Amino acid sequence: MLFDLLKTSLLYKPKKTLLLFFQIIVSFIVISIALSFFIVSNGSVAKLNRVTQSICKISDNYFGDEGEAFFSRADNVGALKKIYKWENTTDLFNYILISHQNVYIENKKWPENCSIYFEGEKISDAYYSLQVNPEFFRYFDIDLSEGIVFTEEDYLLDDNIPILMGSDYKNYCSIGEKIEMDYIGAILQCTVIGFIDDNSYYNNGNGIENLNNKIILPSLELTDEYDTGFALRLFLDKTTGFIQPNKDLNAIQNELTQQCLSADLLPFTIQGGNSFYLSMWGLEGNQLRSIFLSMLILVSVTTVICVSLNFCLKIRHFKKNYSIYISNGIRRKNIVKSIIIEIFILNTIAMFIANNICFLIGQSQNILLLFGIAIIMTMISSIYPISCFKKLNIATAIRGKE
Incomplete structure (x- = not known):
């Protein structure tokens, strides 16, 4: 009987049902895109709030x-x-630890913005670099677009030093590439193990900088005897970081x-x-975040209202049928279940279709998150139709007087 109730309701005015279904699909597409932008903008603002x-x-x-x-x-x-x-x-x-030391690397055709200039003149083979400790990655919430972050062993000065490259280097070198560099007077053999995400920033004590054009070295620990001058320069840099x-x-x-x-x-x-004070993602980022959140709420509320009103009209049309069903022994709660299940079916199928469409345009969202939204919208959309159904007077509905 539950299946028959669903079938009858779904086939009632199929054009209107399809129109409602299409509207729910479009709503979930907008919800998915707005949710994606909200998550990105929220993450960016949160990162920069921390940096500042x-x-x-x-x-x-x-x-x-x-x-x-x-x-x-x-x-x-x-x-x-x-x-x-x-x-x-x-x-x-x-x-x-954020130690700003230039490194010198010969015979590299890397982007001009990665090179160092002094009074308008380019310093030959000089590139921006930072020596950092593990707290640097945690505090500034640094992510990698490729590769792996430094492990505990990577901080030991060895024959091979792992390095991370800013995103501007991504098209000019690759993971596993060997690079020889001059670092505060010592020649180091290095290997690229990853690339920093494009939206990564840090506080240099005077302002906010991104890491796009930086080469990141681990805060090296000496394991053997090294030149005294090198060791002193290394540890003087290591002890004069930020707190x-x-x-x-x-x-x-x-x-x-x-x-x-x-x-x-x-x-x-x-x-x-x-x-x-945030300039790039300050008020602008917070405003965008608010816009996307408002869009999410507005679209969700509009969809819930449309679904609720549509099902109230269906209940009004089927009131005589429902009254006959109840008179013949069908329990009210079974009809209520059919209403909730029908709304859930429409929301869930529309959600899956919308997510697949968003996947094709590169804006797909976590399916479990969208499924949770579909369940919440189903529960809220069911409140008014169920309330209308519970007010149904069987006697007058059968006589066609309600």
Whole structure:
């Protein structure tokens, strides 16, 4: 009997049923596209909101004569290692290593925007690079479009150094390619293991930059004896990164000063936190996110109203039939089930068709997410029709007076 109720209802005015079905398909196409853009814009805004949070720079004070004296003492390597270990283990702040050092790579025809210029003149074979620690990827939520991120072993200075390339390099080199580079005076043999996603940004202490034209190196740990000058430059860079404070800056500065003095180093200083107003994806990104969310709600509500009204009209047309069914022993809840199932069938089939269409245009959405939306819309769309059915007066409906 349930099947007969569904069949009768679906075949009632088939043109109107097909029109409603087409409308639901179009609605799910719009919902899928709007949902896709909402998720992308929401993710981009969330990333940049994180990037623009205040972080502070740790700076050394080795300039002039102090700098010359510092680089002449081999035992300063051990002192810097002690500071670096403390920075990575203290609970006063999260330590984010972002070391800006140019690398020199010969005989590469890479994009011009990846090259370094000084006073309008291109510096031959020089490219932008960053030396980073694992916290860099976590804090700025860096994703890869291809390849793998650095593993724990990758941070050990070895015969082969894994590197990540910005998206601008994607058409100029490939994963597994070997590259020889000069990094702060040491020749390193490197291998490309991945490419950074195009929408990846970081806070350089002065502003927001994307990583499209950057070469990313792991924060290298020395496993063997290396040239003292190289080791000092390496660890001085490693200890002067950025911090996300968990405590008062004065308390952090006092503790940092104590750590430096105990290691027989000139005290490092913390430069005040810098936060930045979003320009590219600030208000524009939030507005787009609101637009897509409003579109989702508007289309969903419109579809629910149309489905509800359509089924109320069906119930009005079939009121005499339903009254006869009930008089002959059919339980009301079975008719209610048929109404809900019919709405669910229309929503689900329309959702699958819409998702396949969106797949063809590159905007397909997670099928489980859309299925969940279809279930919610079915439940809401059923409320008014079921309410209309429950108000049905059997006696007057059979006589045709209702």
